[in-house]
Amino acid sequence: MAPPEAWHTVDHSPEYEDFIAKLTEFHTKRGTSFDPTPKLGVRQIDLLKLYKYIVAHGGYDAVSDEKLAWRKSCEELGLMTNNPPAAAFQLKTHYYRYLAAYEIKTVHNKEPPPPEILEHTTAKGSGLLTRTLENYAPNRRETGFRDSDNDEGTPLRDRPAEDTPGSSARASRGLRQDPPQRVIYTPETSSSRQPRHTSGQHPTVSLHNSPRHSQSHSQGPQQHAVHANQYPSARGGASHSYIPPNPEFQNSAIMNYDWQRPVPLPVRPVKTPATDPNAFAEERRVARLRTAGKSAADLMQRRDPLRSDKMFEGPNIYLRCIQSLLSRVPAEQAFALHHLVKISFERGDKFRFEQFPKLVEGLVDKGLEVGQLFYEVDWTITYDSEQDDGPIGELDGNNGTSDIIERIEQLAPKSVVDGIMPADFSDRLGMITEAVLTIRNMVMLLDNAAFIADYPVLSDLLCIILHLPKLEMVVELKHFALDIAEQITPYLVLQSDDPLFRTLLGQLLDNSDDRGTILTALRAVGRSSMNLSETNQLGDVPLEVLQKVKNWLLLNDDELMDACLDFLYQYTAVVPNLESLIKASSLDDLVTHLVRLLSHGAKREQREIIVEPERRVKGPDDPLPVPADLLQRLLAMPEPERCHTWVRCFFEEDPEGQVTQISIWQGYNSAFLEHLKKEGKQMIQAAEFIRSISQVYTNAAARIKRELTPQGETSKFIIDGIRPRIRPINEQGLEYYPCLWARKHRGPGDSPMAKCLAWLPSASQMWKHIIVEHLGETLDPVTNAVKDKTDKFICYWHNCGKYNKPTEMSLFFFSSHIKLHAMQAFVRSQVETTPTPGGSLTSKRSSRAQVTPARTITIKSEETLALPADPRNPNGPHTAGGIPLSAALVLRNIARNVVKTEAQEELLKEEPEDGGWNERLFRAQRTRLHEIMAENKLLAPHVASLLQTINDSSA
The missing domain is CATH 1.10.150.60 (ARID DNA-binding domain)
Incomplete structure (x- = not known):
């Protein structure tokens, strides 16, 4: 499997x-x-x-x-x-x-x-x-019906089978039957008509009596009511759904009667001292007061509000929790916080701060009690804007405390042992954690986050929690605080001196080994003022933080890389920040790694596109002439070996090919008839010659092909499965190649550049052929080399343009040029031909010679993360997303803003010919950027925009 x-x-x-x-x-x-x-x-x-x-x-x-x-x-x-x-x-x-x-x-x-x-x-x-x-x-x-042809067929009624000797065995294997349902009897009070089963009706019923009818009648009105509810009945009752075939059994009163279901009588409860004792007690009390002469106003004043038809239920659970939280009673607060955590988690989508006044203040006040556990301080909130010199524990409830970090540094810490907590300490820390957890759960709703972001004391609370001592008992509390900061910072404008901004940056420095802290702090900083119209400046970020962000980008952690890229995108959008980024680390290495991230998680694919489809090579219509050396060897062979060898050397297998029997026989005659007559030998008979072809190629078959011509139907004798070779081969399967040298002595009908076309078996023989036959030179009989002489020579080889004019050179040098042509002519033949032992030829060579392969081009593509352009339509068009898109946006910010910095002017003064920072950063990356633009369809628009920005800055 x-x-x-x-x-x-x-x-x-x-x-x-x-x-x-x-x-x-x-x-x-x-x-x-x-x-x-x-x-x-x-x-x-x-x-x-x-x-x-x-x-x-x-x-x-x-x-x-x-x-x-x-x-x-x-x-x-x-x-x-x-x-x-x-x-x-x-x-x-x-x-x-x-x-x-x-x-x-x-x-x-x-x-x-x-x-x-x-x-x-x-x-x-x-x-x-x-x-x-x-x-x-x-x-x-x-179907649910017994007769499927009738639209109003009788529904099947499930009933137990009659007891048989084998019924006990079947009962042991089946399910227990459902007992009959009991229906409360309701008397008919709306009609005074006599029952249907009167004495006049019994004869009719008895005629159709059967076990089924008798059983249904014996069940009584209760069982009839059950079946009436279970199955739909025809309109008008049974008299309309069944008509007796004999007219004497039909009754006009029954046939015309339209039966209707009886309407139940409305039943209203009656007040009695047993069912409503409070009402009767109230009546007796009012009667006593009236007897005493009291007025209606006295009656209303003396009425007990708790004594009514409905008992006083009190406030709902939400108000109870809020009031218990504000009561400052530990037991009540424990009850409230326990339920608030549960409500905020289960009903967080509908539990809103704006619906419950004082809830935010109560939760923040409870969270501020954490200062009493670790420092000698009691944090309180004051709303007096004129008081500036209050105690160190007073927080500004109107605008927030701008020096909260300095105040925390001045506090005297308490001696707390991590992991060993008294019962009271543990209970108080648990309630504080529950209060912060409730805020954290509620701010996951965007409306709650936008509402609580306007409460400045919350930022002070987050700073206090995040500056607590490094103890394991407060790790969970700090993570809740970071989650709150991540949700509210999109609605805050954090300046470089803002305490919350400085606190979040401090988490990146002090907790660089805690992945959860780094991720949440980076997201909180990078998303600040995202939902506001004002731009997030992210000024005065320490150089150590920038270096750490660069190092975190090198880790194989997608979430961490995504958070770092979001931070860098916001940071590089401001021109002054690039000055700090250049000073913090090597910007060249950062750009190189960002270009590498453009292909993060990419899937590479290769596909071939056919530019020109493959096509069959048209072979010669008639067999080729026999080369001289091959002719001598064939004449020395007896029949039918000569016939078999000739067919093998000048024809090849082709499932779609065919030759006429007359053309192949004439080709054989023209090759051997005159020579055999001179030697006094007999030619093979035509019929035997045709039969011998199928002995060479088993797929070749002689047949008669009938064709329609203007003169009528004609018969054509052909041989299927073979065709003439483009180039002949010898007995060992090696191809001959034609001499492409233009003949010096041409016939009257030859073209000016008519080729020799003499078939030669090897490159050396072709070289000798050209030297002797076409140049008229003689070779040394011992060394087989040309004479050393100088003359003017012209190369008449096909399409050779090197020596197309008379050029003075040595014959030895010119013969080397001719040898090059001869070698090139036979290289392809020697590579493609693969002879097999025994002289048989392979079918690979034959198939390659018959078909010209298709001309294709290979297209490489890479696919990165794709997201739907419209989240509501996941099947619609997609766009780039994830880490590659973030890296492209950061690179575009760098290319756009680095030319506006003072470092750009200084670099141009020192090296004016280098072209500035963009040329230094992206010169080595241009090739890779063009590859990504060509191969990644989704990232192509963003990379093209980046390259355009680089080119514009260079210009």
């Missing part, structure tokens, strides 16, 4: 989109509903993967006939859930509804059954290929 996929995803490939389009068109023509992305649980199903898998395993019927095959399909497709049987049946149902008919039509080439017996029924069983309207019987669960 193949290993299961870790996660089933929908691949929106061109093949998938084309398949869904065809499937949609098929269901539209069929008139059935179609869902292109059905779900199994929470996962969408890739119908193309499912279709290919089921078809590969034999189709719907084959998979359904195999036991547990659909469950196995869920496992191998990565769709398994906690309930394997349900998942398997749901997957089978989706295939049954959307793909089964398509499989029958396209794979089995049959007409699928109509939708009434396929898509409109359940996916139980198999046998779809043989299902028809005549042989298909619907299940009773699907």
Whole structure:
């Protein structure tokens, strides 16, 4: 079994989109509903993967006939859930509804059954290929009626079978029967009509008496009421749904009677001393007061508000928790905080600060009590704007405390042992943690975060918590504070001297080994004023923080890299910040790493595009002339060996090729007839010659081809499966190559550059042929070399333009040039030809000679993280996202703003020819940036904008 996929995803490939389009068109023509992305649980199903898998395993019927095959399909497709049987049946149902008919039509080439017996029924069983309207019987669960032809058929009534000798055995294997339901008897008071079963009606009923009728009559009105509720009855009752066939048994009064269900009488409760004792007690009290002469005003004043029809319920749980929190009673606060944590976690989407006044103040006041546990201070809030010289523990409730960090540094710490806490200390710290946790849970709602961001004391509370001593007992509390800061900073404008901004930067320096602290602090700083119109300046960031951010980018941690890039994007958007970034670290290394991150998580693909399709090479119509050396060897062979060798040397196998029998016989005659006559030898007979061809090539067959011509039908004798070779070969399978030297002595009908076309078996023989035959030179018989002389020579080789004019040179040098032509002519032949032992030829060479390969180009592409352009339409167009997009935006900020810094002017003064910082930073990265722009379709617009910015600054 193949290993299961870790996660089933929908691949929106061109093949998938084309398949869904065809499937949609098929269901539209069929008139059935179609869902292109059905779900199994929470996962969408890739119908193309499912279709290919089921078809590969034999189709719907084959998979359904195999036991547990659909469950196995869920496992191998990565769709398994906690309930394997349900998942398997749901997957089978989706295939049954959307793909089964398509499989029958396209794979089995049959007409699928109509939708009434396929898509409109359940996916139980198999046998779809043989299902028809005549042989298909619907299940009773699907119809619910005994007679499917009648639209108003009688519903099936489930009743226990009669007791038989074998009924006890069946009862032991089946389920227990449901006992008859009991219905409270309601008398009919709206009609005075006599009962239906009168003496005049009994004869009619007795005529149709049966075990079924007798049983139903004996059950009484209770059982009749049960069945009337369970099954729909025809309008007008039984007299309209059943008409006796004999007119003498028909009664006009019954036939015309329109029965209606009796309307139950409304029942209202009556007040009695037993059912409502309070009302009667109130009446007696009022009667006593009136007897005593009291007025109506006295009666209202003396009325007890707690004594009414409804008892006083008191405030709801929200008000109880708020009032308990503000009471400063430890037990009440513990009750309130316990419930507030639970409410804020479970009902955080509807629990809003603006609906409950004093809730924010109560939670912040409780959080400020943390100072009493670790310092000699009692933090209080004052709203007196004129008081400036208050005690160190007073916090400004109007504008926030600007010197809160300096005050914390002046506090005297208490002696606290980490891990050893008294009971009172532990209880107080637990309630403070619950108060901060409640704030943290509530600010996850954006409306709550925007509301509480306007409360300045909250920033003071966060600074106090984050400056607590480094103890394990407060780690959780600090993380809650950082979570709150992350949610509220988008609604705050943090200046460089803001205490909260300085505190968050301090967390990056002091807690550089805590990943959670670094992530949350970076997000809080990088997202400040994100939801406001004012720009986040991020000024005066310590150089140590910038160096740490650069180092964290090198880690293999996607979340940390994403947070660092968000921070750098906000930081590099301000021109003065780039001055600090240049001083903090080597900006060249940062740019190099950011360019590397443009391909983070990229998937590289290569695909070939056919520019020119492959085409068959048209061979010669007639056999080629026999080379002189090969002719001598063939004449020395007896028949039929000579015939076999000639066919093998001048013809090759081609499934689509054919030659006429007359042309191949004439070619053989022209090659050997005159020579054999001179030697007094006999030629092979034509019939035997034709038969011998199939002995050389088993796929060659002689046949008669009939063609229609203007003169009428003609017969053409041909041989299928072979065709003439482009270049002849010798007995060992080595190709001959023609001499492309232009003949010096041409015939009257030859062109000015008519070629020699003499077939030579090797490069050395071709070189000798040109030297002797065309140049008219003689070779040394001992050394086989040319004479050493100087003359003017012209190269007449085909398409040679080096010596196309008379050039004075030595014959030895010119012969080397000719040898180069000869070697090049045979290089391709020697590489492509692969002779096999025994003189047989390979079919590879034959197939390559018949087809010119297609001309293709290879296109490389890389795909990075893609996100939907519209989150509401996940199947719509996608855009770049993730770490590659963030890196591109940071690079664009650097290229745009680095030229506006003072460092740019200083660099131009020192090295005016270098082109400034952009040229220094991006000169070595231009090639890689152009590659990414060409290969990454989603990042191409952003990289193009970056390159345009670099070019504009250089210009």
